[in-house]
Amino acid sequence: MDDKEVCGVDEQDEARGTWTGMTKNGRIGMMLSITQTQESKDLNAPSRGGIVNSFLKANDTSEIMESLKKDAGKYNGFQLVGLEQNDSGLYDVKTLTNQQVDKIEVCEWDDEYHVISNSPLTKSYQKAIYGRRLISQRLRDSNEMSVEQVFENLMSVATDKSQCYPDAQLQFQTQNTDEYNRPLSAIFIKYPEGTREYGTRCHTLLTINQDDHVSILERRFLPEESTWKDVRFEFVLNRN
Template sequence: MCLIVFSYKQHPTYDLIFAANRDEEYTRPTRAARFWDEHPYILAGKDLQAGGTWMGINNKGEFSALTNYRDPTIQKEDPPSRGQLVLNFLKNNQHPAQYLRKIDSKANHFMGFNLLTGSPDHLGYYSNQQNEIQLLDSGIYGLSNHLLDTSWPKVNRAKEGLSDAIKNGEVSEETLFEILADDREAPTNQLPDTGIPIEIEKKISPVFIKSDHYGTRCSTVLLVDKSGNVTFYERRFIPGTQQIQDENRYEFATNDNIY
């Protein structure tokens, strides 16, 4: 993912309200979200090039999501796929903090990343550019290609949109997709400096990115209510547009006995 906004234990119905856009090269092969044949309790999309995923949830209600950390000065020789960080959490039945401690011991092998790991009762965050494991309190959070809650224009707009929806009692799948569909570029004087050319920085500054070769490939909404009922809704787009290519929607009740 390249833009995530989420509410944790801030709503009378939903413990988790999660909305995210995955931005990627249009040519990178990807499979739509579904329950995996090899791991039938895991619901996630699949990166067909490296075999991992950018976000997913299992039938126990454990979920994980990842964004890349944008810094062109970070160089690694043959680094492992960051998508495995998400997949391995969903497979291994570990407390979020326990899993992040395990990742911390080998985090320097990876390119820059931010990782969220959650269970029905705990939500953890870790970046290998900060090397600090955080268990998050209730709140509204935003994450893009820098650290959690970095004040980038796209992060601020998405957080404001989610906060307004909760305040006004308008939380719905369509409302969350509308937040993710914001394709306004940020003013030049508000752009972050991440070490890439300013014209590219501006092109990728919207919540929803559209360019010739790279952009928002899919939007995903995840809702988990206080009874453990899950709604997972993915929309994939024709490259370079907001025209929906296909949709995948799943509903299920969490179950502790999946391993």
């Protein structure tokens, strides 16, 4: 965290990019990959890591998303999610997706709850539909909850291991076996021991209250210790 942004840095990425970040004035950017087969990936494609950085630093987010739209085909599958406060203090949500869509365009969403996975919102995975139902239930009375209660309820969703399978959209994107797809169909991904070394290893939860106080909890898995570690950030938005 510095005086302008809160975000992680991908040390292995030459672009030193990030997949989730927030500015101190309230702009939020998130990058999700769009699931695709290994054969369809372009090994020479530019890194997607710098996209969120560009979004966070842009003077005008509409301009940066329109510019990105023109170059979106150069990248492997991605979905940029951008959030910005409007004049009412609420958040506008925009997405830009470059695969699994009829047309690459900036989309605006105004539903109360959004759950976005590794497919476009218009072609949601079953686990995203399931997750949206869980969130709508567990945050129904969020105005009456403390931050800790909100985090507890969100974490219960993030760690849900229910497999939402079969999933035609997931199967279409992976073109792989049931054995491969079943673990991917859960919100919390964990493959059986001795199979694929892939799974959920980080959760980032973020709340903003009506007084612009921001609370962030990151829970990260430390493989060398086989434990989870929590890091907290607290600050008040700077609207200037």
